[in-house]
Amino acid sequence: MINTQAAKTIYKYEMLRAWNTIMQSFVSPIISTVLYFVVFGSAIGSRIETVEGVSYGAFIVPGLVMLALLTQSVANASFGIYFPRFTGTIYEVLSAPISFVEILLGYVGAAATKSFIIGMIILATSGFFVDLNISHPFWMLGFLVLTCISFSLLGFIIGLWADNFEKLQLIPMLVITPLVFLGGSFYTIDMLPPAWQTVSLFNPVVYLVSGFRWSFYEVADVGVGISLLMVLLFTAICLAIIWWIFKTGYRLKQ
Amino acid sequence: MNLPDMDTNPIISVEALSKVYGNGHRALTDITLNIHTGEILALLGPNGAGKTTLISTICGIVNPSEGSVKVSGYDIEQDYRITRAMIGLVPQELTLPSFDTVWHTVCFSRGLFGKEPDPAYLEQLLRDLSLWEKKDSAIRTLSGGMKRRVLIAKALSHQPLVLFLDEPTAGVDVELRKGMWNLVTGLKKLGVTIILTTHYIEEAEAIADRVGVIHKSELLVIDDKQALKHKLGKRQMTIELEQPIASVPHSLSGWSLELSGEGRQLVYTYDSHSEHTGISGLLDAVNSTGLLLKDVSTSQSSLEDIFISLVGTE
CATH class of the missing domain: 3.30.70 (Alpha-Beta Plaits)
Structure with missing residues (x-):
């Protein structure tokens, strides 16, 4: 039986930590995204014609939201579990009568919630810059939630794997950020040369951005069904890795 | 090493427990011991003897290589939810969330063990540990002795039956050490079983009912304090x-x-x-x-x- 009280305790603790560092947790990513709107949406976007019939400023909104979601999900979840490992307070979680399910619900649930809130705020903020049209709001919410969860799971794995602060930043900097920028956040992949279009299909972020953008403008690089399948597959792989980590005690128990 | 023990209903039963770390270091070798309900057991041994590994294994922080551990008859691996709920652990290092307040961290510990909030109990606990006046203070502002007591408060926040204290008086002054001894004997009176590791023989002599000596991963001897003196002294x-x-x-x-x-x-x-x-x-x-x-x-x-x-x- 799941220890809901324990999961709730970790979740509340992590949410309170975000609230106590509100500038870093919420304000900072929102300011960064607004700057993207100003630079790409207004300054550069005003000189670009429409993309697939959508103004460039509006076209990049889903990509920008995804950019914030992915980076924030990974950062929140990785730091959330890495910090107690770093300080040694993880002993308490490991000696508590809980399984990895409660730990995931607490840490990943809180990281995903924070990212979701940031995503919604960015979406609302973008309304001040461009005219937003959300054709499929339920799909939009579905992709938003799934992305928050799947990349929070990835961040959680990074936080468990990292044994110093450099490694904690390594994957987000060298893998996540390039994947996001090359994942069609600011363009459709058919704008790329054919060879790079093929390479892009190996980038999981392409499927996320494509599916999410489809929910807004019904414009997609790949079919929405494939996008959904890829996100679910990615989530399942992350869950399997975390299950293995807790089963073996890798980096957690000696 | 198998040591004879007549206790048929121990609160903790360790059977042929061994631990070899990934780097090949053998920390525990064939440890068998019973811990009686309500006693204070002191585990003595030099640095690296295996004391911390033993209690970390019982608490679920270290995976055993061989052997089994039961708490009140429940296996620590199969029935970990039951066994861990009965145990409180005070680690050797002052591992605390520095930016949290005393009250917040104690409430967190209680919730983590699946217990509903009980402000009245936690207030009494903090008063007993002379921490109530500091309940809203950030942990980083507390003295070393207070931090040690916060760790004890966290370990006791879910009302465990068994309390493990890993070197509770390491590096603390004489006055605080005596205070800690009073606290431990007070907990014993409340029915809590206490297992402490220590370097200080005088500590074991002062408060323990039984003493075990661990050396180079083996439990050399475990017995009643007086019986030990009679047998080996x-x-x-x-x-x-x-x-x-x-x-x-x-x-x-x-x-x-x-x-x-x-x-x-x-x-x-x-x-x-x-x-x-x-x-x-x-x-x-x-x-x-x-x-x-x-x-x-x-x-x-x-x-x-x-x-x-x-x-x-x-």
């Missing part, structure tokens, strides 16, 4: 002489006497449990030699003497 009689002598007289050679104190003391080591200690005969023999006696005294080995004899002086 030596009793000595020191005969102080009026005048120094150069060597033990030939007529006293049957007693294996040791000459010390610059020739002014004859030291006789004997077994107090044996039917014939030989004391009367020795005193008669000393009188026969014509030596004048100034004083006669006896002494019993301390736990420290026993500890050193078991593990050496390292």
Whole structure:
């Protein structure tokens, strides 16, 4: 039986930590995204014609939201579990009568919630810059939630794997950020040369951005069904890795 | 090492427990022991002996390589939700969330163990530990002694039946150490079973009911404190002489006497449990030699003497 009280305790603790560092947790990513709107949406976007019939400023909104979601999900979840490992307070979680399910619900649930809130705020903020049209709001919410969860799971794995602060930043900097920028956040992949279009299909972020953008403008690089399948597959792989980590005690128990 | 134990219903039962870390270091070798309900057990041993590994394994932080551990009859791996709920752990290091307040971190610990909030209990706990006045203080602002007590409050926040204290008085001053001893004996009165690891033999001597000695991954001995002294300790009689002598007289050679104190003391080591200690005969023999006696005294080995004899002086 799941220890809901324990999961709730970790979740509340992590949410309170975000609230106590509100500038870093919420304000900072929102300011960064607004700057993207100003630079790409207004300054550069005003000189670009429409993309697939959508103004460039509006076209990049889903990509920008995804950019914030992915980076924030990974950062929140990785730091959330890495910090107690770093300080040694993880002993308490490991000696508590809980399984990895409660730990995931607490840490990943809180990281995903924070990212979701940031995503919604960015979406609302973008309304001040461009005219937003959300054709499929339920799909939009579905992709938003799934992305928050799947990349929070990835961040959680990074936080468990990292044994110093450099490694904690390594994957987000060298893998996540390039994947996001090359994942069609600011363009459709058919704008790329054919060879790079093929390479892009190996980038999981392409499927996320494509599916999410489809929910807004019904414009997609790949079919929405494939996008959904890829996100679910990615989530399942992350869950399997975390299950293995807790089963073996890798980096957690000696 | 299998040690005989008559307890048929121990709160913790460790059976043939071994631990070899990934780097090949053997931390525990075939440990078997029972811990009785309501007792204070002190685990003595030098650094790296395996004390922390033993309690970390029982608490679920370290995976055992071989053997089993049961808490109140429940296996720590199969029934971990039940066993861990019964245990509180105070780690050796002051591992605390520095930016949290005392109240917040104690509430977190209670929730983590699946217990509903109970502000009245936690208030009493913090008062008992003289922390109530500091409940809204950030942990980073507290002294080392207070931080140690916060760790104890966290470990007791879910009302465990068993409390593990890993080196609770390491690096603390004498006054605080005595305070900690009072706290531990107070918890025992409330029915909490306490297992503490320590370097300080005087600590074990002062508060423990039983003492176990771990050395180089093995449990060398575990027994009642007094029984241990009787079994492994030596009793000595020191005969102080009026005048120094150069060597033990030939007529006293049957007693294996040791000459010390610059020739002014004859030291006789004997077994107090044996039917014939030989004391009367020795005193008669000393009188026969014509030596004048100034004083006669006896002494019993301390736990420290026993500890050193078991593990050496390292």
